[in-house]
Amino acid sequence: MSDYNFAYLDEQTKRMIRRAILKGLAIPGYQVPFASREMPMPYGWGTGGVQVSAAVLTPDDTFKVIDQGADDTTNAVSIRRFFEKTAGVAVTEATAEASVIQTRHRIPEEVLRADQILVYQVPIPEPLRFLEPSEVETRKMHSLEEYGLMHVKLYEDISQHGAIATSYAYPVKVEGRYVMDPSPIPKFDNPKLEMAAIQLFGAGREQRIYAVPPYAKVVSLDFEDFPFEASKADHACDLCGAEDSYLDELIVDDAGGRLFMCSDTDYCSTRRKAGHVGAQGVPLGEDAA
Amino acid sequence: MYVAVKGGERAIDAAHAWLAEERRGDASVAELSVPQIREQLKLAVNRVMAEGSLYDPDLAALAIKQSRGDLIEAIFLIRAYRTTLPRFGGSVPIDTGAMTCDRRVSATFKDAPGGQMLGPTFDYTHRLLDFKLAAEGEVPAAAEVEAGTAQTPHIMSFLDREGLIQPETDSDTTPPDLTRTPLELPATRDLRLQALARGDEGFILGMAYSTQRGYARNHAFVAELRIGTVAVEMDIPELGFAIEIGEIDVTECETVNQFQGSKTQPPQFTRGYGLVFGMSERKAISMALVDRALRWKELGEDNLGAPAQDEEFVLYHADNIQATGFLEHIKLPHYVDFQSELELIRKLRREAEANNAAPSESAGASGGNLSGKMKEGAAE
Amino acid sequence: MQTDALTGGFADAPIDAAHAFRRIMQVMAQPGRIETVTGGTPPAPLSQAGGIVLLTLCDPETPVFLAPSRDTKAVRDWITFHTGAPFCGPEEASFAVGTWEELNGLPFPIGTAEYPDRSTTLIVECDRLSQDGATLRGPGIKDTATLSLPERAAFQANAKLFPLGLDHIFTAGDQVAALPRTTKVS
Missing domain, CATH: 2.30.170 (Ribosomal Protein L24e; Chain: T;)
Incomplete structure (x- = not known):
C-alpha cells in the first residue's frame, strides 16, 4: 500500500480531523462538524471511527478492533487489516495490550487505563434525531439546552410500559450540558462511560466527531422515581x-x-x-x- | 460443550476469492476489456463519472468492470479513489455557450439560432429489442455533416435580453465544496447544485417527477438541453493567464418556469438549472426541476411542504453512497443491541403479565407514582 | 524568503505530525499534564513547541494571528512555507500565537451558541511550564491538577462562558500543556 499515505488519509484531512478532535475534547459531548471523507469502506460500516483512528494512530501503537465485543467479527477483521496494511501498526486482541481500541457497539469489560484511547463507530450521532428528524431543529435545541423532547419521550415510555423502553444507545448528559448519544452500546455499558481513557466518537456519514475526556461526568438520563438501571x-x-x-x-x-x-x-x-x-x-x- | 464460532478472517478471504471468480463469469466467454466498456457502455460510464464526481472515462470503465456492473458500487470505487487525489487548483468556469454540441433541443421555440439538433438520442427509437445486436452485427456509418464553426447561443439569452427571465448575476466568489466542508443548512444554491449533480439519478428523478405531479409544481419547460464538448481551462499563476488543460463532455439543461411578479415588479419567468458530466440528460433535466423547486424561498414562494422543496430532506438523502452504506450496514451483526432489546421486552412482558394477574396492585399504567422530575447530571 | 524558512519543518511529516498530535491531544484531554514534542525547529522567537503545534494543526484552512512579539518576517516566512496558513487579525483567527500579555483581552471569536467549536485556540508562549501554581478541576482531571498559569482571573472568566470560550495550548521550549474552556481554575 505504498501508494497511500501513512494511515491512508492525506495530511490535510488528518489535520482537519485532529482540529475537530481537540475541539471535541474541549467541549465534551458537543458534536463537532467535520468534512468526512469517502473512505474505501461503506458509510455506516465504521468510516467515522476509521477516520478518527487514522488521525490518532502513530506507528508505535498497538491497535485492537472489536465489533459486538468480538475481535473476530468480519467487520472488525476488515478494519484491523486496513490499518495493519496502511499504518503498519501492531495489532492485538488483548484489551490490556492495546493503546488504541476501535469499537462498534461495546465498551470492553476490562477497565481501561489513562494511556488508552477508545474510538467509537457512530451511526447516528444525534441523540434527538429519532424525536426530531431535522438537523436545523436539533442543532437549535442543543444550543438552547432544550432537551424537553427527550424528557417527554422517556416519560411516555414509563407511562406506557412502566419502564424506559430504551435498551441501547441510551442517552447521556455530559458534564451537565450536552445530551449525547453514546453510540449503540447496550445500556449495560453506560456506567463505564466515566473512565480514565480518552473516548472519541466518529460518525462518518453524518460528518460529526465528539469526545469525552477522561473522568468527565457522564450521567444516563433518568427520573428520580425511575432511576437508570444497567441491565x-x-x-x-x-x-x-x-x-x-x-x-x-x-x-x-x-x-x-x-x-x-x-x-x-x-x-x-x-x-x-x-x-x-x-x-x-x-x-x-x-x-x- | 460449546465451541465458540471463529473464522472471520478465513471467511473474508474465501468470500473475496469467490467474488473474483464470479466477476469473471464463464471463462469460455471472452473477457470484457476496459476500452470495450468505455466505448460501448458509455452511458453507464457517464453516470459513474457524474455521481463519482470524477471525469475519467477509463477509470469509470474499470470501476464498472470491477463492480460487475453494479453502478452504485462503481461510483463508490471512484469516490474512494477520488478522495485520495491531491488538488492542484480549481478550473475557471466552463463556458457552455462555446460548447461543440452533439445534441441541442429546445421545447420553447420552434427554431432559434444554432438550430435544433437531435444528435445520438434514444428519443423516437421504437423500443423494440434489436435481435440483430445479439448477432454482433456491424452498424453502417451514420451520415456526417460539417460541424458549424459558429457558437450556439443559449436560448435563455434571448429571453434574458427581453428582460423576461429572472436574471442570474455572475459572482466571482469561489463556490463551496461539500466534499471539503461539512454540509451546513441553509445551503446556498451553488452548494445545492453540487449536491444534486453528485446525487443519485433515481432519487433526483423521483423528486423531479413529484414536482410534475403536483408536489410543488413549477411548470417547467425545457428551454434548452444541450450535450457536447467544452474546454476546461485553469489559471496558471506563473503564466498569469488561463490555459486549456483538456475537454470534457457535459449535459446542460435550462428550464424556464412559471413566472413571478409582484405589485412593484412586473412578472418574469424563473429558471432551473442542471449540469452533469457526460451524456446524462435524464439526470440534467431532473436536476433542473429539483433546483427550481428548492428555490422557493429566494423567489418568494410559499413552502407547500412538498418533499422537493425541503432542502434538508433532498440534500441529506440524495447521495447514493451514503444511503447504500447506511442501508446495507443493517446486515452487519447487531446482536448486542438485539440482546438488550430481548431482555427489555421479556422484562416488560413479565411485568405486564404480573400486573394483569393482580390488577388491583397496579396503580395506573406506570405502576408507580411518577413524579416526572428528571434528574440532571449537574457538572458541579 | 530566506533559506531558513525552508528548513525546520517535519522531516517525515506523516509520522512526526502523528506523534506530535498525540501529545497535544493528551494535554488537551488532561489539563495540567505536560508533554514534550519534537520534530520541528522554527525560527526564534517562536518556541520549538509553538512551531510544532502550528506544523501539526495549521494549513491553508486555518487563519493564524501572530502577536507582535512573534510577528517577524522569519516566523511568517516559516509558517507560510511549511503550513500555507494565511495571517489574519484576532477576529478571524483559528489559532493565535503570542505571550499571554499580548493575547489576553483581544477580540478572538469564542464560538456561537450553535457552533461553539468555532472559537480560537490560543498558543500561549511561556518562559516555563511546571505543575505548580493554579489548581485545576474539570473534565480530564481525576481530582485536581496544578499548572503554572500566567494568571487566574481571565481563565475563570473564560470558563464561565462555557460552552463558548477559548481553548489554550501553553508552550515553552519543547513542552506543551493545555487548558480547555471546561477547566475550572482556582
Missing part, C-alpha cells in the same frame, strides 16, 4: 462463568436451547485461560478443533 441477561457466562459481563444469547439446538456467553471475547478467553469454567464450558485449549 444484562440474568445468567452467568456458560463458557467462563463470569457474572459481571454482558452476555450474548445463542440458540444452540433445534429445540431452541439457549447458551449465554460473554460478548467481550477477550475478556472471556482471558478468564478461561486463567482456569475459570462456566456451566457448559471446558478449560481453554481443549476445544481447539
Whole structure:
C-alpha cells in the first residue's frame, strides 16, 4: 500500500480531523462538524471511527478492533487489516495490550487505563434525531439546552410500559450540558462511560466527531422515581462463568436451547485461560478443533 | 460443550476469492476489456463519472468492470479513489455557450439560432429489442455533416435580453465544496447544485417527477438541453493567464418556469438549472426541476411542504453512497443491541403479565407514582 | 524568503505530525499534564513547541494571528512555507500565537451558541511550564491538577462562558500543556 499515505488519509484531512478532535475534547459531548471523507469502506460500516483512528494512530501503537465485543467479527477483521496494511501498526486482541481500541457497539469489560484511547463507530450521532428528524431543529435545541423532547419521550415510555423502553444507545448528559448519544452500546455499558481513557466518537456519514475526556461526568438520563438501571441477561457466562459481563444469547439446538456467553471475547478467553469454567464450558485449549 | 464460532478472517478471504471468480463469469466467454466498456457502455460510464464526481472515462470503465456492473458500487470505487487525489487548483468556469454540441433541443421555440439538433438520442427509437445486436452485427456509418464553426447561443439569452427571465448575476466568489466542508443548512444554491449533480439519478428523478405531479409544481419547460464538448481551462499563476488543460463532455439543461411578479415588479419567468458530466440528460433535466423547486424561498414562494422543496430532506438523502452504506450496514451483526432489546421486552412482558394477574396492585399504567422530575447530571 | 524558512519543518511529516498530535491531544484531554514534542525547529522567537503545534494543526484552512512579539518576517516566512496558513487579525483567527500579555483581552471569536467549536485556540508562549501554581478541576482531571498559569482571573472568566470560550495550548521550549474552556481554575 505504498501508494497511500501513512494511515491512508492525506495530511490535510488528518489535520482537519485532529482540529475537530481537540475541539471535541474541549467541549465534551458537543458534536463537532467535520468534512468526512469517502473512505474505501461503506458509510455506516465504521468510516467515522476509521477516520478518527487514522488521525490518532502513530506507528508505535498497538491497535485492537472489536465489533459486538468480538475481535473476530468480519467487520472488525476488515478494519484491523486496513490499518495493519496502511499504518503498519501492531495489532492485538488483548484489551490490556492495546493503546488504541476501535469499537462498534461495546465498551470492553476490562477497565481501561489513562494511556488508552477508545474510538467509537457512530451511526447516528444525534441523540434527538429519532424525536426530531431535522438537523436545523436539533442543532437549535442543543444550543438552547432544550432537551424537553427527550424528557417527554422517556416519560411516555414509563407511562406506557412502566419502564424506559430504551435498551441501547441510551442517552447521556455530559458534564451537565450536552445530551449525547453514546453510540449503540447496550445500556449495560453506560456506567463505564466515566473512565480514565480518552473516548472519541466518529460518525462518518453524518460528518460529526465528539469526545469525552477522561473522568468527565457522564450521567444516563433518568427520573428520580425511575432511576437508570444497567441491565444484562440474568445468567452467568456458560463458557467462563463470569457474572459481571454482558452476555450474548445463542440458540444452540433445534429445540431452541439457549447458551449465554460473554460478548467481550477477550475478556472471556482471558478468564478461561486463567482456569475459570462456566456451566457448559471446558478449560481453554481443549476445544481447539 | 460449546465451541465458540471463529473464522472471520478465513471467511473474508474465501468470500473475496469467490467474488473474483464470479466477476469473471464463464471463462469460455471472452473477457470484457476496459476500452470495450468505455466505448460501448458509455452511458453507464457517464453516470459513474457524474455521481463519482470524477471525469475519467477509463477509470469509470474499470470501476464498472470491477463492480460487475453494479453502478452504485462503481461510483463508490471512484469516490474512494477520488478522495485520495491531491488538488492542484480549481478550473475557471466552463463556458457552455462555446460548447461543440452533439445534441441541442429546445421545447420553447420552434427554431432559434444554432438550430435544433437531435444528435445520438434514444428519443423516437421504437423500443423494440434489436435481435440483430445479439448477432454482433456491424452498424453502417451514420451520415456526417460539417460541424458549424459558429457558437450556439443559449436560448435563455434571448429571453434574458427581453428582460423576461429572472436574471442570474455572475459572482466571482469561489463556490463551496461539500466534499471539503461539512454540509451546513441553509445551503446556498451553488452548494445545492453540487449536491444534486453528485446525487443519485433515481432519487433526483423521483423528486423531479413529484414536482410534475403536483408536489410543488413549477411548470417547467425545457428551454434548452444541450450535450457536447467544452474546454476546461485553469489559471496558471506563473503564466498569469488561463490555459486549456483538456475537454470534457457535459449535459446542460435550462428550464424556464412559471413566472413571478409582484405589485412593484412586473412578472418574469424563473429558471432551473442542471449540469452533469457526460451524456446524462435524464439526470440534467431532473436536476433542473429539483433546483427550481428548492428555490422557493429566494423567489418568494410559499413552502407547500412538498418533499422537493425541503432542502434538508433532498440534500441529506440524495447521495447514493451514503444511503447504500447506511442501508446495507443493517446486515452487519447487531446482536448486542438485539440482546438488550430481548431482555427489555421479556422484562416488560413479565411485568405486564404480573400486573394483569393482580390488577388491583397496579396503580395506573406506570405502576408507580411518577413524579416526572428528571434528574440532571449537574457538572458541579 | 530566506533559506531558513525552508528548513525546520517535519522531516517525515506523516509520522512526526502523528506523534506530535498525540501529545497535544493528551494535554488537551488532561489539563495540567505536560508533554514534550519534537520534530520541528522554527525560527526564534517562536518556541520549538509553538512551531510544532502550528506544523501539526495549521494549513491553508486555518487563519493564524501572530502577536507582535512573534510577528517577524522569519516566523511568517516559516509558517507560510511549511503550513500555507494565511495571517489574519484576532477576529478571524483559528489559532493565535503570542505571550499571554499580548493575547489576553483581544477580540478572538469564542464560538456561537450553535457552533461553539468555532472559537480560537490560543498558543500561549511561556518562559516555563511546571505543575505548580493554579489548581485545576474539570473534565480530564481525576481530582485536581496544578499548572503554572500566567494568571487566574481571565481563565475563570473564560470558563464561565462555557460552552463558548477559548481553548489554550501553553508552550515553552519543547513542552506543551493545555487548558480547555471546561477547566475550572482556582
